[in-house]
Amino acid sequence: MKIELNNKKVIFINDHNKTEIHPIWLRERVRDEKFLDKNNDQRLFDPSFLNNIIIKNAKINNNILDLTFSDGITSKFDINKLTSEFLDTESLSNTVKQKLWDSSLKNNPTYKFNENFSNSKDMFDLLKSFYKYGFVIVKNVPTENNYIVNFANSIGSIRPTNFGDFFNVRSVPNPNDLAYTSLALSPHTDNPYRKPVPCIQLLHCIESEVSGGFSTLVDGFKVATYLKENNPEYFKILTKIKVKFKFIDKDVILENKGELIELDKKNNFKQIRFNTRLDYVPLLEKNQLELYYKARKEISNLYNSEKFRIKFKLAPGDIMMVDNHRLLHGRTAYDTNEGKRFLQGCYIDHDSSEGKLRHLKRKFNL
Numbered sequence: 001m002k003i004e005l006n007n008k009k010v011i012f013i014n015d016h017n018k019t020e021i022h023p024i025w026l027r028e029r030v031r032d033e034k035f036l037d038k039n040n041d042q043r044l045f046d047p048s049f050l051n052n053i054i055i056k057n058a059k060i061n062n063n064i065l066d067l068t069f070s071d072g073i074t075s076k077f078d079i080n081k082l083t084s085e086f087l088d089t090e091s092l093s094n095t096v097k098q099k100l101w102d103s104s105l106k107n108n109p110t111y112k113f114n115e116n117f118s119n120s121k122d123m124f125d126l127l128k129s130f131y132k133y134g135f136v137i138v139k140n141v142p143t144e145n146n147y148i149v150n151f152a153n154s155i156g157s158i159r160p161t162n163f164g165d166f167f168n169v170r171s172v173p174n175p176n177d178l179a180y181t182s183l184a185l186s187p188h189t190d191n192p193y194r195k196p197v198p199c200i201q202l203l204h205c206i207e208s209e210v211s212g213g214f215s216t217l218v219d220g221f222k223v224a225t226y227l228k229e230n231n232p233e234y235f236k237i238l239t240k241i242k243v244k245f246k247f248i249d250k251d252v253i254l255e256n257k258g259e260l261i262e263l264d265k266k267n268n269f270k271q272i273r274f275n276t277r278l279d280y281v282p283l284l285e286k287n288q289l290e291l292y293y294k295a296r297k298e299i300s301n302l303y304n305s306e307k308f309r310i311k312f313k314l315a316p317g318d319i320m321m322v323d324n325h326r327l328l329h330g331r332t333a334y335d336t337n338e339g340k341r342f343l344q345g346c347y348i349d350h351d352s353s354e355g356k357l358r359h360l361k362r363k364f365n366l
């Protein structure tokens with residue numbers, strides 16, 4: 001990876017590819033005081049107003065590219081910064097490599113809360129683990145005064161829903177959601193009916209006096225990978241059909257559509273949706289639906305199988321942070337006669353956690 005000059009052209013060389021860097025691309029990145037507000041890193045000029053810019057003079061010295069543009073502006077560029085932008089080193093996928101897991105996962109990624117947690121190196125490590133495994137557990141988080149809200153806001157900003165800034169998960173009479181009963185919840189993703197679907201779920205255990213009520217997690221991307229390898233036809237239909245998800249109560253009707261396995265343009269996993277109490281597949285041709293139902297049954301079997309599921313008990317003070325676009329979560333049933341079980345939950349979005357991760361990477365020079 002190199003930058004070199006060829007007769008006033010700036011050439012970027014990566015492997016065997018040589019590309020000329022457009023002069024406007026460089027001119028836009030002039031960082032001198034007159035052109036950039038140092039307080040916010042925002043441009044003080046509008047590069048969309050620039051006319052045909054060419055490079056009048058170019059030199060490279062000690063990893064510094066020195067350019068004079070045709071509008072008379074001269075500026076120096078740090079070549080390391082330019083190459084890091086080309087290689088997208090700041091991007092999440094270049095900062096953290098996902099590790100897909102199944103029930104053989106040995107240790108849950110676990111961190112211990114302390115007073116200065118929010119801007120600590122531990123928080124950086126936590127966020128990296130979160131993107132690696134799709135979840136983390138934080139122990140010893142204060143349980144008073146809805147502390148979950150403070151915790152969420154210390155990473156980014158809470159994402160309110162029609163349940164409020166946060167919600168209480170305990171068994172109540174006439175609940176508007178099965179979560180508010182003592183029934184088992186099979187592995188699911190939360191709120192696929194919301195637009196956009198909340199990215200990250202935080203669940204804080206406040207009280208746990210029951211012998212049941214274990215938490216379960218499944219890595220949806222791992223299961224989808226398994227399905228792709230073992231049953232490509234099922235995989236394909238689940239990545240193609242957009243299903244409608246719907247939530248109804250006395251105040252609101254929420255709807256959103258999406259694939260059970262959503263891929264991005266490069267066929268990488270983007271998002272898993274699974275909530276079989278709220279899903280409505282469109283009326284397709286019978287053969288198509290036959291295939292879809294077989295595929296849904298298969299993925300449901302996989303999500304519910306011991307092969308992929310981990311199971312553990314949250315203790316009072318524990319916060320479980322789960323990527324709701326990748327993992328499925330659930331719980332085993334419990335008996336309300338044994339005592340109390342009380343969790344508090346809320347959502348944050350990926351821009352919060354990704355933004356914090358980049359900030360801490362900058363802060364600790366990592």
Ligand code: OGA
Pocket residue numbers: 169179185190214215329330331343345
């Ligand atoms: C939920 C949920 C799990 C639990 O509230 O969305 O899945 O352990 N709860 O009660």
Ligand code: ZN
Pocket residue numbers: 179188189190329
């Ligand atoms: Zn849930």
